[in-house]
Amino acid sequence: MMVKVTFVSSDGTRREVEIAEGETAREAALFNGVPGIDGDCGGACACATCHVHVDPTWIDKVGRLKEGEAEAELLQFAEGASEYSRLACQIPMEAAMEGLVLHVPAQQY
DSSP states (O other): OEEEEEEEOTTSOEEEEEEETTSBHHHHHHHTTOTTOOOTTOSSSSSOTTEEEEOTTTHHHHOOOOTTSHHHHHHTTSTTOOTTEEEGGGOBOOGGGTTEEEEOOSOOO
């Protein structure tokens, strides 16, 4: 099954893409050429270059950062991190994520 995800750039431009279940939001961005997502680390939660802000209406379904975990530690250094910050490589796509909205920061670091 394919899952639709909308990426919103810092200038408000919206880009809807589709990605297969089991892939991540990072892969959705990279496979579809979404600007602003570098994903240099290869998807291993090691660099924070796939930082996104989960739309507030989705944060409870996606899940918030958990203090003390690697993702939270990496996002401490991300430009413009907020309570809605997540690494796109840590957001797996499943049917329940249909319609997910993610905001891409103006810069990653």
